[in-house]
Each structure stands twice: as structure tokens, then as C-alpha cells.
Amino acid sequence: MSAHLLVLPIVLPLLVAGLQLLLGERRRRLVATLSVASCVALVLLAAALLMGVSGASAGDGLTAVYRIGDWPARFGIVLVADRLSVLMLLLTAVLALALLPCALDRWQQPGGPVQPMFQFLLMGLNGTFLTGDLFNLFVFFEVLLAATYGLALHRPGARRVSAGLHYIAVNLLASMLFLVGVSLIFGVTGTLNMAALAQLIPTVPDNTRALLHAGAAILGVAFLVKAAMWPLGFWLPRTYAAATSPVAAMFAIMTKVGIYVLLRLSLLLFGSGAGPASADFGDTWLLWGGMATVVVGVVGMLGARDLGKLAGYNVLISSGTLLGAIGLQHPAVTAGALAYLVISTLAIAAFFLLAGMLAPDDETEATALLEPYDPTGEALYADEDEHRATLPAPVALLGMCFLVCALVLAGLPPLSGFLAKFALLAPMLETGAGRGATALFTLVVVAGFCTVIAMCRTGIQIFWADEDWAFPPIRLGEAVSVLLLLGSCLALSVWADAPLRYLAATAEQLHAPAHYIRAVFP
Amino acid sequence: MELVLALAIGVLAASGVWLLLRPRTFQVIIGLTLISYAVNLFIFCIGGLRTGADPVLREGADIAQYTDPLPQALVLTAIVISFATTALFLVVLLASRGLTGNDHVDGKDGTP
Numbered sequence: 001m002s003a004h005l006l007v008l009p010i011v012l013p014l015l016v017a018g019l020q021l022l023l024g025e026r027r028r029r030l031v032a033t034l035s036v037a038s039c040v041a042l043v044l045l046a047a048a049l050l051m052g053v054s055g056a057s058a059g060d061g062l063t064a065v066y067r068i069g070d071w072p073a074r075f076g077i078v079l080v081a082d083r084l085s086v087l088m089l090l091l092t093a094v095l096a097l098a099l100l101p102c103a104l105d106r107w108q109q110p111g112g113p114v115q116p117m118f119q120f121l122l123m124g125l126n127g128t129f130l131t132g133d134l135f136n137l138f139v140f141f142e143v144l145l146a147a148t149y150g151l152a153l154h155r156p157g158a159r160r161v162s163a164g165l166h167y168i169a170v171n172l173l174a175s176m177l178f179l180v181g182v183s184l185i186f187g188v189t190g191t192l193n194m195a196a197l198a199q200l201i202p203t204v205p206d207n208t209r210a211l212l213h214a215g216a217a218i219l220g221v222a223f224l225v226k227a228a229m230w231p232l233g234f235w236l237p238r239t240y241a242a243a244t245s246p247v248a249a250m251f252a253i254m255t256k257v258g259i260y261v262l263l264r265l266s267l268l269l270f271g272s273g274a275g276p277a278s279a280d281f282g283d284t285w286l287l288w289g290g291m292a293t294v295v296v297g298v299v300g301m302l303g304a305r306d307l308g309k310l311a312g313y314n315v316l317i318s319s320g321t322l323l324g325a326i327g328l329q330h331p332a333v334t335a336g337a338l339a340y341l342v343i344s345t346l347a348i349a350a351f352f353l354l355a356g357m358l359a360p361d362d363e364t365e366a367t368a369l370l371e372p373y374d375p376t377g378e379a380l381y382a383d384e385d386e387h388r389a390t391l392p393a394p395v396a397l398l399g400m401c402f403l404v405c406a407l408v409l410a411g412l413p414p415l416s417g418f419l420a421k422f423a424l425l426a427p428m429l430e431t432g433a434g435r436g437a438t439a440l441f442t443l444v445v446v447a448g449f450c451t452v453i454a455m456c457r458t459g460i461q462i463f464w465a466d467e468d469w470a471f472p473p474i475r476l477g478e479a480v481s482v483l484l485l486l487g488s489c490l491a492l493s494v495w496a497d498a499p500l501r502y503l504a505a506t507a508e509q510l511h512a513p514a515h516y517i518r519a520v521f522p
Numbered sequence: 523m524e525l526v527l528a529l530a531i532g533v534l535a536a537s538g539v540w541l542l543l544r545p546r547t548f549q550v551i552i553g554l555t556l557i558s559y560a561v562n563l564f565i566f567c568i569g570g571l572r573t574g575a576d577p578v579l580r581e582g583a584d585i586a587q588y589t590d591p592l593p594q595a596l597v598l599t600a601i602v603i604s605f606a607t608t609a610l611f612l613v614v615l616l617a618s619r620g621l622t623g624n625d626h627v628d629g630k631d632g633t634p
Contacts, residue, residue: 135596142603149610158621162629165547165618168611169627172554173542175607176561179600183561183593187568 005052006066006079009045009089009126013038017119025113032104035115039097042122046090053086054502063509063519065132073132073193073520080132080195082516083506084338088129088260091342095253095349096122098484102353103246105477114154121147121250128257132520134182134192134219137261141178141226145171148254151247152239163242170225170235178222184215195520198268198513202275209277216269220262220282227258228319230292236315237300241308245356246481248308249349255319256345262286263326263334268513271329280329287327287436293320294443298450307355310458311348314409317447318344324440325424333437335507336424339500343420343489347408350485354401357478358462358471394474399463404486406455411448416493421448423500527567534560547615547625551608558604562597569593 016038020031052064066079081089096118103118124144131137149171153164186192188208189200204212221232228236236255240248270281297316304310318340325337408417425444428437492499509515534556541553569590576583577591615625622629 135599139599139603142607146607146610149607149614153614153617158618158629161614161618161621165614165627168607168614169542169550169554172604172607172611173557175604176554176557179561179565183565183568183596186593186596 003066005045005048006064006081006130007068009042009049009093010079010123010130012041012045013119013123013126017116017123020116020119021113031115035104035118036100038119038122039093039100042093042126043090043097046086046093049081049086050090053081053083054505063515065519074191074196077136078132078193078195078520079130080516080520081130082519083502083509084260084264085129087338087342087502087506088256089126091256091345092122092125092129092253094488095250095345095485098346098488099246099249099349099353099481101477101484102249102475102481103477105475106244106246114151117147117150118250120144121151125253125257129260132194134185134194134197138175138178138182141257142175144254144257145175148251151250152243154244154247160242163239166235167239174222174225177218177225181215181217181219181222184211184218188212188215193520194265194268195517198273198517199521201269201278202273204278206277213278213281216265216281219265220285223258223261223265224289224323225258227255227262227323228293228316229289229323230296230316230320233293233296233316233319237304237309237312240312240315240352241306245353245478248311248356249352249481249485252315252345252349252352255315256322256341259319259322259326259341262323263337263510266326267329267334267510268516271511271513273513283327283329284436285327286323287440290320290322290324290327291436291440291443293317293323294447296320298447301454302450304454307359307458308352310454311351311355314344314348314351314451317451318348321424321440321444321447324436324443328428328437328440329511330427330437331507331511332427332430332504333424334510335500335504336420336422336427338503338506339420339423342499343408343416343492346485346489347405347417350401350482350489351405351409353478353482353485354398354405357398357474357482358402395463395471397474397479398471399459401482401486402455402459402463404489406452406459408486408489410451410455412452414493416489416496419493419496419500423503523571523573524567527563527571531560531563531567534563545626545628547618547627550627551611551615554611555608558600558608562601562604565593565597565600567593 016034020034023031025031049064063080063082065073067073068077068079070076103114121144124140124147127140128137128144131140149164149168152167153160182192185197188204188211189197191197191200201212225232227233240251243251266282266286270278272279274281294317297313297320300313300316301310304313322337322341325333325340404415407415411417411421421444425441428441538553538556538560541549541556544550544553569592572589575587575589577589577594579588618629619625624630
């Protein structure tokens with residue numbers, strides 16, 4: 001049974017989704033129970049796998065391999081669970097479970113088979129993180145994209161459909177690029193198994209190496225569209241701002257999928273073992289592209305006038321920081337980047353939910369825009385005492401959540417956002433961190449500062465300055481979800497030692513791809 | 523034959539890209555379809571072109587007279603997936619037409 005544990009994170013959501021589709025929309029309570037059961041089971045599965053891969057000493061963790069149909073790895077498809085895959089599985093499962101109260105609350109009204117699509121999305125995400133085969137990766141990508149198309153268009157209105165149209169067109173084109181890249185790589189090497197590719201790349205003859213690099217670059221562009229690197233990420237803020245808030249919160253992990261694949265492939269295929277001609281291929285692009293993304297994110301964030309866009313540009317900043325960190329190819333930086341990935345995903349998801357709670361998310365109404373800040377105006381000081389006296393508890397809750405979110409996103413002490421940013425930034429100052437490390441360091445610090453400015457301004461306008469800001473009534477599910485997400489951020493600031501050690505071991509394992517190859521081809 | 527195929531892929535991809543950049547949703551979907559045809563042909567030919575060769579290995583067959591079956595399997599998957607996503611896109615296109623009243627990709631018609 002334990003041998004088949006690895007395939008369950010893919011099979012379980014698939015079965016649950018099928019069952020939910022059969023049950024239909026009438027038996028809502030049963031469908032909801034199934035969703036909860038599936039998400040709890042996924043968290044438990046991920047935890048079990050985590051125990052499995054972190055058993056051995058640091059850097060040489062056990063890597064579990066599952067051969068589908070028991071075909072040898074050269075012919076069949078393999079699923080590989082190493083420390084990174086399991087980390088992403090756990091992050092996905094925790095995020096899904098935390099979002100479930102909000103999702104169940106929001107999705108009581110009829111509006112299409114949302115719960116099955118949510119499960120299909122989980123299946124696609126888990127498959128993407130587990131697969132060890134490039135074409136299988138494409139298939140899982142399409143599964144999760146198809147689910148996101150449906151979710152992005154949930155309860156459609158003109159704004160949502162128009163944003164969804166762009167999203168689908170961009171992603172369909174990216175899928176085509178994915179296929180072109182995969183087939184070029186197949187044409188040169190004759191295999192699509194990632195471990196086999198890592199073995200073959202040093203021996204590729206020089207006359208076809210350019211073709212291999214072209215294939216890898218085209219494949220990389222497809223993932224960079226997902227990870228929203230500048231100039232491929234213009235679709236992101238608009239789509240995320242237009243989606244309903246639980247969907248947008250779940251999408252917080254979507255850019256991380258692109259980041260995951262880039263991290264995996266750049267270290268496995270073009271790491272130090274790829275030979276002198278191919279080693280570190282594309283790193284400079286990732287580094288400078290990531291930095292450009294951070295700049296675009298900062299400018300957009302400072303100029304954003306609704307909360308959804310603000311959160312969307314935060315996604316861009318997080319994405320750009322991670323891309324730049326991958327481009328540095330330094331084990332300690334990678335470990336910090338993984339910490340930042342986990343924390344920023346949770347915090348951004350919470351922020352999307354908060355945005356949905358603060359601004360009414362109804363297609364029929366115009367989105368609430370932030371009033372231009374006017375420090376000399378009357379609004380800030382008028383009736384201050386009266387306003388304070390009638391401050392209701394829900395607003396206090398929202399304000400506290402907003403404050404925690406802002407602290408984590410900006411990376412200010414004492415919360416986990418600071419720990420993650422410190423883990424990411426400290427190794428960049430060491431010697432040997434590579435060219436561009438100082439530039440990235442400066443940029444990330446400046447981006448954090450600008451996040452503080454943008455969040456302060458937004459907070460002041462919503463909670464203090466704007467008397468007429470209409471706080472919609474808080475739903476219980478939403479509040480529970482936000483508290484769960486922020487609670488996990490807080491828990492990670494208190495118990496940070498074991499996770500950080502796990503991440504350091506993960507980074508070491510990633511930078512030594514021999515383990516991965518040996519696990520697939522013993 | 524290589525030249526013909528290369529030209530076909532090139533023409534399909536070029537017209538697809540041109541259509542994709544047009545402002546009407548219908549042109550965009552036709553452009554995406556043409557690009558997906560080009561990509562499917564590209565995957566098909568990546569294993570090498572051969573006329574009348576067998577993709578399934580038989581007893582005593584000459585391995586030199588054998589064509590790679592894997593790209594054919596890949597292209598089948600790619601066709602199914604692009605077909606399904608195009609159908610989905612078509613639905614969104616119709617929804618957008620119904621909600622905005624025009625077929626511009628931005629939902630508003632700039633032309634007077």
C-alpha cells in the first residue's frame with residue numbers, strides 16, 4: 001500500500017471530482033463533505049510523504065519513485081517525490097484546506113460545478129509537482145489550466161469574461177510553445193524523461209546542442225508566461241482582480257507552478273552537471289527578467305487603485321523575486337527562495353481573501369476604488385472620536401488581518417515574512433553568490449519598502465480616512481479562511497527552525513541532481 | 523517532402539500569429555486553431571519523416587525501416603487537448619459576445 005501512496009494525491013481528487021459530478025448540484029451537503037474529506041486526506045497524504053522523504057540525513061533525502069504500470073523508467077511515465085515535490089504538495093494541500101471554508105460559504109449559490117473543478121485543479125497541481133516526464137507535465141498543466149478557466153469564469157459578468165478571454169488566449173498560446181519546446185527536446189535527445197534528459201544533455205553532440213537550447217528556451221518561455229515574468233505577465237493582475245476572491249486566492253499558487261518547474265528543470269537539466277556548454281543555461285535571463293518583473297510589480301502596486309490589482313501586483317513582485325533568486329543558482333539562496341515562496345503564497349492568498357471581504361465583489365456594482373489620499377482634507381480628522389466609539393468588532397478583525405498581511409508581505413519583523421526575506425537576502429551578500437546578487441538584493445529591499453508604502457496608504461484610506469467605505473458584512477467562512485492562512489504564517493514565525501532546516505536540505509538536494517537521477521534509474 | 527511540410531508548418535504558423543493579433547475574437551480563435559495545426563504537424567515530423575514505414579515493430583522487421591511511434595502518440599494527445607481547449611474558448615467567446623454586444627477582444631468596439 002505504501003508503494004502506491006505516491007499516486008494517491010493525483011487519483012484521489014480525480015475520483016472525488018468524478019463522484020461530485022455524478023452527485024450533481026442538488027446534493028450540496030454531500031458534495032461539500034466530499035470536498036472537505038478530499039482536502040483533509042491530501043494534507044495527511046502530503047504529511048505522510050514528507051515523513052518518507054525527510055527520513056535520511058540532510059542533502060541525501062530519500063526520493064520516492066512510482067512507475068506507472070510498472071514500466072521501466074525509460075519507456076513508461078514515472079512519478080518522483082523528492083523534498084521539493086513534497087513541499088509543494090503540502091503547500092497546495094494546506095492552501096486548499098484553508099480556502100475551503102470560504103469556498104464552501106461562497107459557493108452555496110448555484111453557478112456551475114465549482115467543487116469538481118476545484119478538485120480537478122488540485123489533481124492538476126499535484127500531478128505537475130509529482131511527474132518526472134515532460135509530456136506528462138504538459139498533460140497535467142492542461143488539466144489544471146482547464147480547471148482554472150472554469151474557476152476564473154465562475155459567476156461571469158462582462159469584466160470577468162473579458163479578463164478570462166485574455167487569460168485563456170495567452171495560456172493556449174503558451175501551451176503551444178510548451179509543445180514546440182517539448183518536441184524540439186525530444187527530437188534532439190529521443191527521450192522526455194527528466195532524469196534521462198539530465199543524463200543525456202552532457203553527451204549531446206555540439207551540432208545539435210543549439211537546437212536543444214532553442215527547445216529549452218521555448219519551453220522556458222511557456223513556464224515564464226505562467227510565472228508572469230515581464231513582459232509575459234501583463235495578463236495576471238487583471239485576471240486575478242476579476243476572479244472571485246477564493247479563486248484568486250487559489251490562483252496564488254498558480255504562478256508558483258511555473259516557478260517550481262523552472263527551478264526543477266534549470267537545476268536538473270542545466271545545473272553544474274550539464275557540461276561546460278550547457279551549464280547555467282538561461283540563468284542570466286531569469287535573473288534580469290526577474291528583476292524587471294519586480295520593478296513592474298512595484299510600479300503597478302504603487303499605482304493600483306483597487307485592492308484586487310494591488311494583490312495582483314504583489315504576486316508579480318513575489319514571482320520576480322523568486323525568478324531572480326533561481327537565476328543566482330546558489331544553494332543557500334535557493335533555500336531562502338523556497339521559504340519566501342511558501343510564506344508569500346500563504347500571505348498573498350490571505351490578501352486576496354481580505355480584498356474580497358473589504359470591497360464588495362459583485363459584478364453588477366462598480367469595484368470600490370481607493371480615494372486619492374488627501375492629508376490636508378477634513379475626512380481624516382473629522383468626527384474622529386465618534387468614529388472610534390462606534391468601531392465594530394468585524395472592522396477590528398479586518399484591520400488586524402490587514403496589518404498582519406501587510407507585515408508579512410512587506411517582510412517586516414517580527415513575522416515569518418521577515419524570516420523568509422532574511423533567509424533569502426542574507427546569502428546574497430556572501431562572496432560567490434554570483435553576478436547580479438547585489439543588484440537583486442537592493443531591488444528586493446526597495447520592493448519591500450515600496451510594499452510598506454502601498455499597504456500603509458491602502459490601510460489608511462480604508463480604515464481611517466474614508467468614512468464612507470462600505471464594509472460588507474463578513475461571512476463566517478471567509479473569516480475562518482483568512483485566520484487559517486494568517487495563522488499558518490504566524491505558526492511559521494514561531495516554529496521556523498524545523499521548516500528552515502528542511503528547506504536547506506531541499507536546496508542541497510536540488511543542487512545535486514545525481515540523487516534524482518539515481519532514484520529514477522537505480 | 524521535408525520542404526513541403528516545412529513550408530506548410532511555416533505558412534500555418536505565420537497566418538495563425540497574424541490572426542491572433544487581430545482585434546476580433548473570431549479571428550483570434552481561428553488563429554489559435556491554425557497555430558495548433560502547425561504545432562501538431564511539427565510534433566508529427568520531429569521523429570523523422572518516412573513514407574510507408576511501420577510504427578509498430580513486427581517479428582523479423584528491419585529496424586532501419588521503422589518509424590518512431592512516440593511522436594504519433596504525443597500528437598494524438600496534443601490534438602485532443604487543443605481541440606478541447608479550443609471548444610472551451612469558443613464558449614467564452616460566445617459569452618463575451620452576449621455580454622458586451624460586440625466581438626472585440628477588449629469588449630468595446632473602438633471603430634465608429
